[in-house]
Structures are given as structure tokens and as C-alpha cells.
Amino acid sequence: MKDDKYAPHNEDGSDEDLNALRERIDDLDHRIMALISERAECASTVARVKLAESPEAIFYRPEREAQVLKRIMALNPGPLANEEMARLFREIMSACLALEKPLRVAYLGPEGTFTQQAALKHFGDSAICTPLPAIDEVFREVEAGAVNYGVVPVENSTEGIVNHTLDSFMDSSLRICGEVVLRIHHHLLVGENTRRDKVSRIYSHSQSLAQCRKWLDAHYPHAERVAVSSNAEAARRVKSEWHTAAIAGDMAARLYALERLDEKIEDQPDNATRFLIIGNHDVPPSGEDRTSLVAAMRNQPGALHDLIEPFQRHEIDMTRLETRPSRHGAWNYVFFIDFRGHLEDPRVRAALDEVHQRASDVRLLGSYPMGVL
Numbered sequence: 498m499k500d501d502k503y504a505p506h507n508e509d510g511s512d513e514d515l516n517a518l519r520e521r522i523d524d525l526d527h528r529i530m531a532l533i534s535e536r537a538e539c540a541s542t543v544a545r546v547k548l549a550e551s552p553e554a555i556f557y558r559p560e561r562e563a564q565v566l567k568r569i570m571a572l573n574p575g576p577l578a579n580e581e582m583a584r585l586f587r588e589i590m591s592a593c594l595a596l597e598k599p600l601r602v603a604y605l606g607p608e609g610t611f612t613q614q615a616a617l618k619h620f621g622d623s624a625i626c627t628p629l630p631a632i633d634e635v636f637r638e639v640e641a642g643a644v645n646y647g648v649v650p651v652e653n654s655t656e657g658i659v660n661h662t663l664d665s666f667m668d669s670s671l672r673i674c675g676e677v678v679l680r681i682h683h684h685l686l687v688g689e690n691t692r693r694d695k696v697s698r699i700y701s702h703s704q705s706l707a708q709c710r711k712w713l714d715a716h717y718p719h720a721e722r723v724a725v726s727s728n729a730e731a732a733r734r735v736k737s738e739w740h741t742a743a744i745a746g747d748m749a750a751r752l753y754a755l756e757r758l759d760e761k762i763e764d765q766p767d768n769a770t771r772f773l774i775i776g777n778h779d780v781p782p783s784g785e786d787r788t789s790l791v792a793a794m795r796n797q798p799g800a801l802h803d804l805i806e807p808f809q810r811h812e813i814d815m816t817r818l819e820t821r822p823s824r825h826g827a828w829n830y831v832f833f834i835d836f837r838g839h840l841e842d843p844r845v846r847a848a849l850d851e852v853h854q855r856a857s858d859v860r861l862l863g864s865y866p867m868g869v870l
């Protein structure tokens with residue numbers, strides 16, 4: 498409810514001068530701060546309650562965070578956009594969680610990649626995030642308990658699946674605890690000594706070069722395209738080279754202080770990448786969840802149909818189906834399946850009981866809240 502004390506004197510606020518408006522802002526800031534402090538105290542108490550329940554308490558609760566953010570977006574009165582408001586609350590929760598227990602997160606590096614951006618978007622600024630050079634190293638560090646969670650890319654809307662991530666699940670007992678979807682915007686970046694008409698070589702990750710193929714054909718048909726290990730590595734190189742450019746995102750542009758010759762050069766304007774949060778515990782239902790599993794089928798006609806038929810019959814919305822070669826025996830395949838719903842839903846249980854009977858092996862990778870922001 499609006500407090501009269503804070504309403505403008507006129508409808509358009511015109512009788513208030515700048516000083517008066519700033520006094521109002523100071524006053525509001527004090528009240529916001531008092532409320533944030535009260536919230537942080539409350540989160541500290543939550544931590545004590547969790548510890549009293551179990552010494553192995555899990556402090557990070559992705560299902561609760563998803564509910565908080567969704568509620569904030571639903572209640573937001575404006576004028577800030579829902580995403581902006583949720584982003585602010587994302588940071589408040591991140592700081593509150595750090596009071597309970599600072600989270601350690603490993604992501605596929607190096608610094609400046611979209612995966613770092615995804616880690617920040619999901620965990621906020623208070624998590625302690627460390628880059629690692631390969632997807633399987635992220636898995637290993639989480640398995641070893643050196644970090645609490647890992648962030649790895651899993652699929653891109655234009656270039657498809659990240660095979661390394663799917664393959665890493667085959668040898669791992671880790672669970673998926675969450676997902677983040679990031680809109681991917683690519684920029685053409687140069688160092689201070691490079692002019693637009695002098696660019697003769699363009700570095701980027703092969704996926705990013707592919708995502709900007711048409712733009713490059715139209716604008717730089719004669720420039721050599723060189724695939725490197727990451728967009729951030731591309732940005733690092735052009736920092737010290739002349740006549741070269743990098744295709745990379747905001748994080749890398751900022752990290753290496755590069756000039757943006759052209760922005761948003763991706764061929765598909767809705768280009769997005771989905772990242773997974775990997776951890777070592779199950780996540781309770783949030784109300785809007787996704788489940789992932791990997792299933793091995795006996796090599797026989799109709800095997801794939803047999804596998805997916807129970808989902809259809811139980812009206813479960815399958816959101817992804819990927820086939821990967823199995824590590825056991827030539828010409829054997831495993832299927833990665835994502836569907837809407839949680840392992841605790843009765844319909845999901847019924848479908849999975851049947852899938853278990855039909856497949857030679859099923860491994861549940863986890864149920865987790867669908868990306869909110």
C-alpha cells in the first residue's frame with residue numbers, strides 16, 4: 498500500500514525540487530535497507546533451523562529460489578520490468594544465502610564466457626565462482642566435493658547439443674539441480690589499434706562462428722575465420738593483435754575492454770543457450786519442473802517407440818530427445834530425455850515405471866525447477 502508521505506505533492510511531482518526528491522530517495526533507501534537487513538536476519542535463522550534438522554543441511558534450495566523469483570515477478574507493480582525486479586531479488590537472495598553458507602561454484606571457463614554469465618545469472622554475485630578448462634573437470638570437481646555446484650552448457654537453440662556434457666553424465670552419479678537459459682548476443686570486438694576496414698582474421702568458438710555465419714558472409718566474406726577454444730580466448734587474443742577481431746559476448750568485451758564494432762550479429766535473433774546446474778542432491782518440486790533421464794535400450798526394432806510411448810500415454814510433455822552412442826559396444830545407443838514434471842508427480846512415476854520395464858538401463862539425472870529468469 499502507498500504511504501501518503503511518499504506521494505508526490507502534485508500528480509506530476511512538479512512542486513518538488515531536486516533536493517526534496519533526493520531526500521525522499523534517501524528516506525526510501527533507509528527503509529529498503531532496514532527491510533533487507535531484516536530479511537538477511539531471517540535467512541540466518543533459516544540456516545540455524547536447517548542445521549538443527551540435520552548436520553548435512555542443504556542451504557541452497559533451487560526450488561524455493563524459483564518460487565521466490567516467480568512470486569516477485571507476478572507481484573511486481575512496475576515501473577521496473579519483471580526481469581529487472583527479479584534480478585534485484587536474485588542478488589538479495591544470493592547475499593542472504595552467502596550469510597547462511599557461501600556457495601562455491603565451478604563453471605566451464607575461461608573467465609568471460611557465456612557459461613560464467615549463466616553462473617552469475619543463476620547464483621548471483623555472492624557465489625564464489627571458479628573457471629575450469631573442461632566440462633569433465635567441472636563434473637570431477639563437483640564429484641570430489643571441491644565445489645558445491647557446477648555450471649555447464651547443454652544445448653544451443655541454433656547449433657544443437659553440447660555432446661561433452663551429455664557424455665559426462667554417462668560416467669557420473671551427479672544430479673541436475675537446475676537450468677539457466679541465456680539469450681546469447683554476439684558482438685564483433687576489436688582492440689584499440691584495429692580499424693573496421695582492416696579486419697583480416699576473426700576468432701571465435703566454432704559454435705559462435707556458426708551462429709554468425711550469414712552475418713560474416715555478408716560483412717566479412719574475405720576474413721579468415723579461426724576457431725579457438727572459447728569466445729573469451731578469442732577476445733584475449735585480439736587484445737594484443739592488430740587487424741583481428743573476435744566474436745564474443747558482453748562478459749568478454751568488458752573483461753578485455755574491447756571496442757564493439759557491431760553488436761548482436763547472431764543470425765537468429767532468439768539465439769539462446771541452456772546451461773545445467775550440476776550437484777549431488779535431489780531437488781524437491783517447485784511447481785514448474787523439468788526431469789532429465791538417460792535410458793539404454795536393447796538394440797531391436799521399435800525400441801525408441803517403446804521408450805517414448807509411455808510418456809505420450811500419460812500425457813507428459815517431452816521437451817527433448819537426444820541419441821548418443823553408448824560407451825558399451827559398437828552400434829549401441831543411449832537416449833537422453835527431458836520432460837516437464839517432477840519425479841514426485843504420480844503421472845511421472847507411472848510413466849517411469851513402464852520405462853524401467855522396457856529399457857535395459859535407466860538413470861534419472863534429476864528433477865529441477867525450469868529456468869525462471
Ligand SMILES: O=C(O)C(=O)C[C@]1(C(=O)O)C=C[C@@H](O)C=C1
Nearest residue numbers: 540543557558561562590593594
Ligand atoms: O528458504 C530457504 O531455505 C532459505 O535458505 C532462504 C533463501 C532466501 O534468501 O530466500 C536463501 C537461500 C536458498 O537458496 C533459498 C531461499
